[in-house]
Amino acid sequence: MRLAFMGTPDFAVPALKALHEAGHEIAAVYSQPPRRAGRGKKLTPSPVQKLAEDLGIPVYTPVSLKSAEEQKAFSALKLDAAIVAAYGLILPQAILDAPKMGCLNIHGSLLPRWRGAAPVQRAILAGDNETGITIMQMEAGLDTGPMLLKAVTPIGNKTAGDLTTELADTGAALMVQYLASPAEYPAEVQDDALATYAKKIQKSEARLDFSNSAKQVERQIRAYNPQPGAFFEYEGNRYRILKASVNDGQGAAGKTLDDRLLIACGTGSIQSEIIQKAGKPAMELKSFLNGTTIPAGTNLQ
The missing domain is CATH 3.10.25.10 (Formyl transferase, C-terminal domain)
Known part of the structure; x- marks a missing residue:
């Protein structure tokens, strides 16, 4: 498939790597702009941008996708799908609608539980016994779209770092599995009555x-x-x-x-x-x- 990949932190790296190794044509990678980091406050590209550059994939780092110019450029990629993993920017409706299959998200919880920015940490804090990955069809609401595929992961005594690493690998494998045969996984509408919100960690x-x-x-x-x-x-x-x-x-x-x-x-x-x-x-x-x-x-x- 012809894809765009949209992600920023380490969590998203295994998915980009897995999609590339699976033979998908990755037309573009979108990531958040480089941030100043370290003692010298040097501009540092995100982990996803670093990998994309190593793989020779064009990288775009817009501060927003709201402009008509950015949306036109995205539409011109003529994508089958856009894969999103912890990108960090809101996707306007024009972006969501541009690919043939829309935008597919790798989310680090068993939706509808823990929609939002910090699902791993909130699951641990709540004392949940398990969490997992949900592959979902993105829509305008916050993690409200139809669910396509899930995998369950026990939490046990894992730290957020350990669990995030495990979920990143699971999400990568699950997205490759889904794209290999999308018709096998009918969409399931989320039950909003069961939703919980994983607010950003302060x-x-x-x-x-x-x-x-x-x-x-x-x-x-x-x-x-x-x-x-x-x-x-x-x-x-x-x-x-x-x-x-x-x-x-x-x-x-x-x-x-x-x-x-x-x-x-x-x-x-x-x-x-x-x-x-x-x-x-x-x-x-x-x-x-x-x-x-x-x-x-x-x-x-």
Whole structure:
């Protein structure tokens, strides 16, 4: 098929690679414009743009697709379909309608649960047992279009980073499967009554709230790993907890129960396992405690 691919972050990379390897003609790749990153604030292309350039595929990075000029250029590609994976721009109706098969989205949840920007993190925070990938036909609403194909993934004790990587690979394989024989997968209308919304993650949410149960705090740690990183503050320094386990120790919420970062929560406690001080590399607890002392009875914020 003659395709356009529209994506930006690492999540979208496996899909672009898989579609290319499957022999589809990728006429163009659309990605968000390069952003300034790193200490030198150098303009850095997105992961999808980097791969597309390596594959020799033309890349377009418009700041918007609302102009008649952009829409005309997109229509001129004469596409069978456009494949979208975490692109990050709203697609106007003219873009949605241009390809013969429309625009197909790789979404990181089992729709209609967790429509929106942060389905992986919200699924972990909610304590869901499973999530997955939905291949869907895009329409003007936010992740409201008909569902074409699904795959289920257990969440277990995975971090958002681990789960995103797994779902990216699943989504790539599922999209290749769908395009190989679209007629085999009739569209299923979503039940709006079952919909939940996965709002964008705010950095302020990453501050650990030890008044919650230990189970919820541990979910918060996994949901915000690797970004933005669940944290507490102690003596003016910020510490990210990247891994922890639930413990049944009890005490005043936010107080350390020993000198090995066992922290009391509203119910139960969490045992810190991997810690990262701001500006320092992440460390296993034993190594961290060799250079940092946080005594028992300390109130963490």
